Amino acid sequence: MSTFSSTAAERDFKRGFLKIVFILFGVLLICFSIFFVNNHENNKYIIETLEVNGSAEDGDALFKMNCVGCHGITARGLVGPDLHSITKRLNDKQIIKQVTGGLTPPMPSFEIDPVNMSNLLKYLHSLE
Ligand code: HEC
Incomplete structure (x- = not known):
């Protein structure tokens, strides 16, 4: 009985932990995408500006x-x-x-x- 409940708790813990890692990874991915899109837009603007006389x-x-x-x-x-x-x-x-x-x-x-x-x-x- 005690062995069973401890593995269940362990499993819960692992699931919780994986969930947090998963969410953090997702948030990080979104931040990076926004950063790269922004950077790309800025660079495009700068290049276009420098091409104009x-x-x-x-x-x-x-x-x-x-x-x-x-x-x-x-x-x-x-x-x-x-x-x-x-x-x-x-x-x-x-x-x-x-x-x-x-x-x-x-x-x-x-x-x-x-x-x-x-x-x-x-x-x-x-x-x-
Ligand atoms: C509301 C006031 C304000 C307006 C309007 C403004 N500026 Fe400025 N500008 C500043 C101030 C204050 C600084 C100094 C910022 C700092 O470095 O702390 C500055 C800094 C600058 C610098 C960098 C100067 C340096 O020595 O590094 C440039 C270039 C510049 N402004 C260009 C412009 C241009 C071009 C415009 C119009 C499209 C403009 N500014 C409109 C207040 C203004």
């Missing part, structure tokens, strides 16, 4: 509409930092991440299509 003039207009409140009308800095020679400190990929990522509040993340992002990059490159 943007216009500094259009970028200037875009900058005046979205960025001057914080970076100043001549991009010399206000709440946000001076952006002259930013392209010497950050590469294009890093700038794209800065503008679209929203990782450094109070700067918001901008949803901006590849063509306009490329225009902005051209404008930032035109600042000495």
Whole structure:
């Protein structure tokens, strides 16, 4: 009798344990899938942006509409930092991440299509 009940308890324990391992594995799998899909989308966006040959003039207009409140009308800095020679400190990929990522509040993340992002990059490159 006692042997029987102890094996039953053992079996329950094993089942419980397997269930937890199974669930953890599932959760992990979902996390990885989301990460890879996101990463893939981001890379696609960056590649598309870098393929466009943007216009500094259009970028200037875009900058005046979205960025001057914080970076100043001549991009010399206000709440946000001076952006002259930013392209010497950050590469294009890093700038794209800065503008679209929203990782450094109070700067918001901008949803901006590849063509306009490329225009902005051209404008930032035109600042000495
Ligand atoms: C609400 C204010 C705000 C707006 C609007 C804003 N920024 Fe910023 N930006 C900041 C702040 C603050 C930082 C500094 C973040 C930090 O690193 O702590 C920053 C940092 C940056 C940097 C990195 C500078 C560096 O020295 O590393 C770039 C590039 C930049 N902004 C570009 C832009 C562009 C382009 C726009 C418009 C599309 C924009 N920002 C709009 C506030 C703003």
